[in-house]
Amino acid sequence: MSVLATATVYRLDTGAGRFSIEPVDPDHDAELVQEWLSDARSAFWQMGGFSVADVRDYLRGVADDPHQAAWLGRRDGEPTFLVETYDPARVLLVDVHDARSGDVGMHLLVAPPRGERVHGLTSAVMATVVRFVFDGLGAKRIVVEPDVRNEAVARKNAEVGFRVLRKIELGGKQASLAVLDHRAFDGSAVGAVMDMVSLHGSPEPGSHLRPEPMAMAQRHLVAKAIAEFTHERLLAPVVDGDGYRVDTVGSSYRFSASRHALEHWAIDETSLTRNIDDRAAEPDAQVLIMELQAELGIPDALVAVYLEEIASTLASGAFKAARGGPSATELARSDFQTIEAGMTEGHPGFVANNGRIGFGLDEFAAYAPESGASIRLVWLGVRRRLSHLSLSTGLSENELYTAELDPELLGAFADRLRGLGLDPEDYRYLPVHPWQWQHRIAITFAVDVARHDLVYLGEGPDDYRAQQSIRTFFNHTRPDRSYVKTALAIQNMGFLRGLSPSYMRATPAINDWVANLVASDDTLRAARFEVLREHAAIGYTGDVYHRVPSSAHRKMVAALWRESPVPRLQAGERLATMAVLLHRDADGASVATALVRSSGIPAEDWVRAYLEAYLRPVVHCLLAHDLAFMPHGENVILVLDEDVPRRVFMKDIGEEVALLADRALPEAVARICQPVDDREKALAVFTDVFDGVLRHLGAILDGDGTLREETFWRLVGNCVERHAAEHPDLESAVDLRAARFAHSCLNRLQLRNTLQMVDLANQSTSLLYAGTLANPISREAFPRLDDV
Incomplete structure (x- = not known):
């Protein structure tokens, strides 16, 4: 392909620097490339043992082949990456890929970092190379075949929109064959940013506001x-x-x-x-x-x-x-x-559900979950006598830090404190959202920083991803490590998203109590229902705002750690937020229907499995223990096996769980006791599950022609009745098959007070009702229930 052998230098200015791409000079560049290949981080290239002469011969062979080319990439003039391009119809993929006209294969090697790592560099390089192959070489599609074990490359490929076709055997390795077209790249979070980039300037702000x-x-x-x-x-x-x-x-x-x-x-x-x-x-x-x-x-x-x-x-x-974004079918397999x-919808019920008042354009691109960007948390040293750290039973402070932070980072933190003349033993370590540091802590708490009650320690090396709750982060570098939930003083969906140190003091104890209850219950164990414990919480209370009786400023310097579900997965299982079941793509196709179809089982069986995994444990917790969660889509993680929900993880326990009966509790847990009558207890299922989740899902499946709504609600009724039949000894007076229930309204709460919808300490008194709703599984609706 002539497009592979062009000698033109390609240049692109981006927010990460000025990039240039030029043909490799085998004689001049071999020594540098050999140094890159010999680094342990380049192991998947399988050329770590090559000498400089070997690399020179290899690059000459590529240069002499009219169907291949090698390129050297520079950032601000410094050599930064190596690119190989090839014609997949003639090189490497001849027998395993049905190449189309305009397909160009690509390999990318980013140089091992020297000195301080540049945040976001690999993403910027990947996006620049993709743009080069499309615009500089005229490709219609880009083809890659990374080793299946190379998870870092897989993440970067997904970031720019590559779609995995299948696994292939290639040159002694198992590879993931993936393709990328212009539309998918332009629709990716990275591509959307690259579309704002000109050859002579920086990204144009707000290009999506057209x-x-x-x-x-x-x-x-x-x-x-x-x-x-x-x-x-x-x-x-x-x-x-x-x-x-x-x-x-x-x-x-x-x-x-x-x-x-x-x-x-x-x-x-x-x-x-x-x-x-x-x-x-x-x-x-x-x-x-x-x-x-x-x-x-x-x-x-x-x-x-x-x-x-x-x-x-x-x-x-x-x-x-x-x-744009992935199709429903692609997302179902992701x-x-x-x-x-x-996810594109946010909360399915709230109309104003993506407030984020306080974020600017750059911060939206950097921190919004839909941007898919990697985030590095800022770490502060907080003076021990002016803070508190509460931990789950059996977890020590040292065990927390060593599990979540590498020894080198802990050493660097200690050195930073010593360099300021401070004793590391006098400090705890607190993770902070980068926005919170820039806009709140360094300004609103400037005095605390100046007197070293709060000490900036720098960014950690782990890449995190914002979750739908926006202030909670999943560790993308080390998925086995905990989520981190941070205070974030932006206005979003009726709340300023802070975290109260005093309120969180009891969080690990509450989580321990709930986790122990769940683990000791035979029905919940049989369902493999689990909670993700918030096992550590830290908060700073040494500021002057803590002398004020009540203020949002008291909720700005705090964080907690929540267990990751990844280490608990078994072979063949994968995870998905339950919110995905209510998602439709740009063409209106639903992920729920895509999952049903890809599972290969009848829709009734799929829904029955889902209800057994999700609804049944929630019902059992209420009827057997008077325990209510907030089980909306973002708070539940599905465990899928062959695209069928088989079990769930419940999260956000400390802030949203409630014991709805007057029972004796340990003092540290007592705040969750919020007794209500039996009719209001039932709303923990009627409002939060039936109205908050299932009414949307039932309508989606019915609208898609996947499952008739009457059949859907009959399956829901069967699940409730089957639980009752299996537990005749339960004494609960909660009636989940009553004719009607109170219509609790979420938007009315936000419309009444757009600054704070409810009192978290007593949510029951904040509720607003609009009459009653007909129960879709009532005895009147289904006098007799049986399996469909």
Whole structure:
């Protein structure tokens, strides 16, 4: 291929520096390349034993072959990476890949770091090389075949949008054959950023804020707002021909919709129109809110805050629309963190669900979960006498640090403190969100930093990924290590996302108590139901704000560690956030249906397995122990085996678990005791599971033609009845087959107070109701239940 042998130097300016790519000079570059190949981190190239002469001969062979080429990449003039390109129809993949015209194979070697590691460099190099192969060499698709064991490369490939086709045997190794086309790259988080890059400048801020993606975000959010406000009986659409109509002050909205159990409305977004005095107008979510302010009951003093959260939700939606993202089928087959970054909806019920007020454009790209970017946490030394660290039983402070931090890093922390004339024994180590350090701690707590009560120790080396909760991070470098949940003083979905040191003091004890209860219960053990314990919590209390009776400033310097589910996986199992079951891709296809189809089992069997894994343990905890979780999609991790949910992990225990009966508890755990009557106990299932999760899933499967809604709810009823039949001795008076239950409304909470929806210490008193809902598994609906 002539495109492989061009001698043109390719240049690209990016936010990570100026990159150039030029043909390798075998005689001049062999010594440098041999040094790179001999590094242990280049082991997958299988050339670590090559001498300089061997490498020179190898590079000459590549240069002499018209179907291959080798390229040297520089960053700001310094040699940084090696690229090989080849024609897969003639080299390496001849017998294992059905090459198309325009396919170009690629290998990439990033030089081992010298001195301080540059954060994000590998991602920037990968994106630059992909752009070079597409634009500089004219490729239509890029083909790669990394060793299946090379997880680091697999992550970088996924980051730019490569799609794995299959595993192949290649040259004595098992490889993952993957391809990337222009559309997938442009739709990836990295590609979206690269599209902002010019040859002569830096990334153009806000390139996703264009009319087309914003129009898609507006249409989606207006449809969701009408559907959810109608569900909460704030609106009442009227029949209008073959569809429905909502009239507001100034506008008339028409749409087609299907209606489902629990007063759920599934609006066809493509059918939505808006008219002003019989003239067509574009849907606008902020205008809709202002038109409906009286019906929604938003106080005048808080409406601007809610409008800002709507604007931020639209900005996030436009980013996702511009990016595209994987199809439902691809996402269903993806790994744990690709799925996490692929979510587009946020909370299925809340309309303003991506507030993030406080983030700028750069911070959105760096820290939002949908960006898929790697993040390195900032570490602080906090003076021991002005802080507290609470730990699970059997875990010591030293064991925590040695499990989560490498010895070299701990040594560097100690050296940093000694260099300032401080005694390391006087300090604990606290992880901090980079945004929090820059915008809050270094400013709001400047005095504490100046007097060395808080000491900046630098970034840690592990790469983390933001989860859907935005302030919780999964360790991508060491998945066996704990999640880290940090304080983050941005406004998001009705809360300032801080962490209270005093409130978290009991978190490990609460988690221990719940974990012990779960482990001692035969039914929960049989279901392999587990909780991910928050086993350590740290908070700084030496600031002046802790002398104020009540202030959000008291929740800004704290963190906790939560167990990772990865070490608990068995062969053949993989993880997925349960939120993925409610996800639809850009074309409207659902991941739930994709999983059902790829599982190869009937939809009834798939749903039955899911309910046994998820609903049954939640019901059992309530009826046997009066224990309620907050089991929405983001708080539950599915364990899939051959694409079928077989068990779950429950998380976010310390902040959201509640004991709903008056029982004796250890003093450290007593705050979770929140007695309510039996009808309100039932809402732990009715509101949080039936209304919060299953009404959406049932409508999705029904709308896809995957499973009729009546059959879905019959399966739910069967699960509840089967549990009751197996536990006749339970004395609970909670009736999950009652005719109706109180309609607890989430958006009404946020609309009432956009700054703080509920009192976390007593959530029951904060609830708002809108009458009752018909129970879809009531005795009236299903007088007799049996397996479908």
